[in-house]
Amino acid sequence: MLDRLFSVYQVANLLGSDAKGVTNWLDMGWLQSKRMPDGSVKISEKSLINFLQKRGIDIEELMAKISMQEGKLPDDPDSSAETSEQSVASTEESSPKEIEQSAEATLPAIVGAPRPQPASSGDPVNEAADALLQDAVANRVSHIHLEPSGEGLSLRMRIDGVVHDNSNLRIQLSKPAAPHLIQCFKDLANLDSTTRPQKGQFHSTIADREFQFHVVTCPTVFGEKVVVEVDELDRTILELPELGLPDDNLSLMRRLLKQSYGVILITGPPRNGKTTTLQAMLSEMKASGRSMVALERGREIRLDGVTRCRVPEANLTFAQALTAFRGQDPDVVMLGDVTDPAVDVVNAALDGVLIMGSLFARSTVVAVRMMLEVTPRWAVAAGLLAVVDQRLIRRICPGCKQQADLSEQMLEELGLRAGEIDFPVYQGFGCKKCSNTGYLGRIGVFSVLHVDETIAAMLRKGPEPGDILKSLRGAMKTTREAGLAKVRAGITSLTEFARIFPSAR
Structure with missing residues (x-):
């Protein structure tokens, strides 16, 4: 078989590179070229194959592409010898180091060449x-x-x-x-x-x-x-008891996850662990013999036994994805986003599916109000199991943890009242273990609204969610109260508490 010859432009076309990149490979001596009688520069098929094989690159895809494009490879935009000469000479003003760096950067991605580490x-x-x-x-x-x-x-x-x-x-x-x-x-x-x-x-x-x-x-x-x-990629998946839920909330969550239908909403700002909580909930059910589906926005759930769909990559909305997977006999559906009013999670749950969803809301009250705006009261009362509002708060590093001084001025600056802090507080002062930040890891702070028969009846009758929460005062902690409990326990600092729960004053 004849050794086929290719121009710089044709090699660039085959490898998904550009003419300058191929010229750099020639300048580095990685590719061998021939000067033709008309003055143009050609690269032989043999030289091209040797170039790729020396770098451990599989040439099968390249050979298939050459065969498919036999006689159809585009010619140079200007195939004159003068243009070819200019292309080869275009790097003469660059230093050898610059040429080498440019040559490495333009290795052909089309045939799987790894980028330089x-x-x-x-x-x-x-x-x-x-x-x-x-x-x-x-x-x-x-x-x-x-x-x-x-x-x-x-x-x-x-x-x-x-x-x-x-x-x-x-x-x-x-x-x-x-x-x-x-x-x-x-x-x-x-x-x-x-x-x-x-x-x-x-x-x-x-x-x-x-x-x-x-x-x-x-x-x-x-x-x-x-x-x-x-x-x-292989980070450890947190289990439900590791999230920081108080014992009573942990027991409640485990009971709710045994329900055959209903909606559990996880609310809070972005980057506050909502997906981690949802993943821990799925992990809690992995041995329950149920069909579980995760409808994600990105790379979120990593758990065996869960069918995953990255909704944007599938060119779907969350509403469309939920409708599609409801026809696939699921027992549990995790929704990465239920903000869209078109995502009718309550009616989907009332069809016999346990739905767990992430919702960007400031509090449990706001979350319930958002549900009532798009769903009839009777349906919310019948289908909503719980709303979990959460924040992530930093843990004090045990390697540099010390008791901190507390002054009235500091309390004033943090927007706290003197009567709120009647216990010793601690602070991390920075060490090698915590990268001099004073903190090592984070823990969840939770407020759980359980929609039991009493609250369901109130939802049906029509009180505002805020009025419902007021009636529960003392029976249910807010996230701020739960955060202050972490300060009291010496888990986090007063400064960190004030960062997560800034004063409205």
């Missing part, structure tokens, strides 16, 4: 990216913020829900190096070099743990901002 090249920027990821994992970081400014690049880390300046990490970048670190993460996530908003991801193994890093870019006044979300 940060520590592999010995380049200072790549080493900085690798150190950043390792330190993020070691410091329990959930999000890395690379924020450009007039002075360079600021590195900030979200730990236990709070963003911290990069005071502990061993990363030092000069202002000229900042864009290169941004580009390094974009390359890892297979994003292009434009400044338009983009999303991507990459995998890495750090300290024998598998991680998926989700990269989101956005243009700003001083350049691109990149946020990298750290997602451990």
Whole structure:
């Protein structure tokens, strides 16, 4: 068989790259070319195959593409020798290091070539990216913020829900190096070099743990901002008793999860553990012999025995997804979002399904009011089992926990009354164990409204949800009261309590 010849443009087309990328490979000596009598540059099929095989890339997909496009590969936009010469010479003004970096960044994704891992090249920027990821994992970081400014690049880390300046990490970048670190993460996530908003991801193994890093870019006044979300793939799933529910609430939740139908709503602001609670509830039922479905917005539920549907990726709304899966004989349906009025969770539950849903609401009262706005009172009274309002509050680090001084001025600044605090309070003062934050992990703070026969009767008769809650005063704790109980128990600090429950004054 003849050794077929391809132009730079045709090789770029085959590999999903661009002409400059192929030219970089030629300049690095990774690809061999031939100068034709007319002065044009051609690359042989044999050279192309050798190039890919040396990098451990499967060539079957490439060969299939060549066969399919036999005689149909597009010609160069301008196939003249002059244009070919200009293409090959286009990198002569670049330094060898720049050419090598560009060549690595444009390895063909179409045939599964892995992007370079940060520590592999010995380049200072790549080493900085690798150190950043390792330190993020070691410091329990959930999000890395690379924020450009007039002075360079600021590195900030979200730990236990709070963003911290990069005071502990061993990363030092000069202002000229900042864009290169941004580009390094974009390359890892297979994003292009434009400044338009983009999303991507990459995998890495750090300290024998598998991680998926989700990269989101956005243009700003001083350049691109990149946020990298750290997602451990095999992290431990919390069980219901580990969430922080008081014993009476835990017993109630376990009884409710044995019901054959009804609605349990988990409410609270974003990033306050609602999905974690829903996953723990599903885990509690995994041995119950029931068919369980999770309708998610993103990568949320990781549990064997649960049928998962990522609703946006399926081009569905949550209402459409719920309607579709109601026809598939489910016993339990988890809904990642029940905010849409079209999501008729109550009537779905009254058909004989236990529905657990996440709702963005400020309190149990607001959640019940939202349900009454879209569903008849009799249906809410018949179908709603409970509303669980929750927050996440940081735990004081046991390694640096000390009793804190308390002054009237401090209470005033925190919006608290002196009579509310009649017990010793504690604070974490920062140590290596907690990355000098004073806190180590978070715990849930819950307020559970159980819709028993008494409350169901009140809902049918028509009192406002706020009036119902007032009638329960003393029998049901608010999330603020539950948070203060965590302070009393020495689990969290008064400062953290005030951050989660700011004063309205």
